[in-house]
Amino acid sequence: MRIHTRKKKSHSCDLCGKKFSHISQLRAHRRIHTGEKPYSCDLCPKTCSQAGSLRSHRKSHTDKPYSCDFCDETFRETKELTVHRRIHTGDKPYSCDLCDETFRETKELTVHRRTHTGEKPYSCDRCGKTFSYACNLRLHYMSHTGEKPFSCDLCGKTFTQAGNLRHHRMIHTGEKPFSCDLCGKTFTQAGNLRHHRMKYHTGHKPYSCDLCDETFGETKELTVHRRIHTGEKPYSCDLCDKTFSNTGNLRYHRMIHTGEKPFSCDLCGKTFTQAGNLRHHRMKYHTGHKPYSCDLCDETFGETKELTVHRRIHTGEKPYSCDLCDETFRETKELTIHRRIHTGEKTYSCDLCDKTFSNTGNLRYHRMIHTGEKPFSCDLCGKTFTQAGNLRHHRMIHTGEKPFSCDLCGKTFTQAGNLRHHRMKYHTGHKPYSCDLCDETFGETKELTVHRRIHTGEKPYSCDLCDETFRETKELTIHRRIHTGEKTYSCDLCGKTFTQTGQLRNHRRIYHTGDKPYSCDETIKQPGNPRVRALMHGLTWD
Structure with missing residues (x-):
């Protein structure tokens, strides 16, 4: 009987130190x-670095005798077919011994391990940048050459990767090879099918987060979710070193560099980087179909995810908390943007003045200063706004709508935050959070956090248009109106407009109602004193 022993790795590379047994x-x-690449194909100009790669390539000129019984894909080798079938079955037999990730083939596991080890054996001979695997190096080379070798034979659009081209072709063909055996719905990717089954049919979510109450149908989803709490971002961009918590966000980010937008609307031609954005566009501008309605107000939504987030406005639920301060948020994207206040990260820059921003929304808003654009207009008075939220708030002036009502006294409000503040001030009086620097008490941790900044002098919110800083976001919002000239609050009796609701209330009292609720309880002998003038006009004085 022959006994096999592992040969010692005695041959080392003098460039990177990697060792080999032969x-x-x-x-x-x-x-x-x-x-x-010393091995060249005698049928086409392609060259290869190894003889095995050349043999594999030559098969691209021959037939593909092995076909998949789930779809129309054909393959040259049974090994390729075996790996492909796992896309349909969901089988991932290779698991990482350092985390919960599983993979369809060994080479995926090998590449994944480098996420933990930090190994990057492939280097660019033009700029010296290093990569964890060869395909990233090839993709990086294209940033130097501008090469996009994969072109669509139907519309001429070109791509840097064959996978992107395959996905793009499905837009033209409408092909969705993965179908649900319970409802017949079809999908372009196997992962989308698995997610659909769990969300709409089984509802089984056996994996729960030990840091919050979230539950998940797959261990992979739980692993990605935990990174919200830990801040871990193991996936880095090979073009700019930015890091991400999951591969999907990394793929989406790469499109910023490539300019690729593979999803196009068949009704108007507008293109998008993500399928979800395309769906949202179709519902908003073409179909208008919003089947999911809120049971607490009249808002309707095109997706259940949007409805879930919206309900938190009524319930006040904010399940995502910052691990650096006491701020809590309704959705993960709000938390991601908030963290940049602490890190100072500003990844989005204006191409007209080079000013940088922490999120794309602020960048879009800033660009309107250059263009003068105000795309949101009121259909009742014609007033225009730079943001949809400002328009919604403005419409309530016309409609008188106040969707948030107090269940104790019936008073109504335009915003959920105002309702919460009202309850604590006039009904419960419960203020469990006290300042350790003075005797002030507060009903919410957020109020306490803002108050503490009076003592510390901290002003974490800065204006993108000047150097002014502020203790809280609402002060920044009001300040921005100095730059934009926006006056969202108008008097319904004379039409005069104001930047703040307090100014509108004072205006009504002085010029229309004549109400003077504040009486002077002392004699002041200086008629020119500003305090006297304030009391004469029915204003408060601090």
């Missing part, structure tokens, strides 16, 4: 550094 393996490895 000199032939070392020679093949060195070609990664040199870029040498």
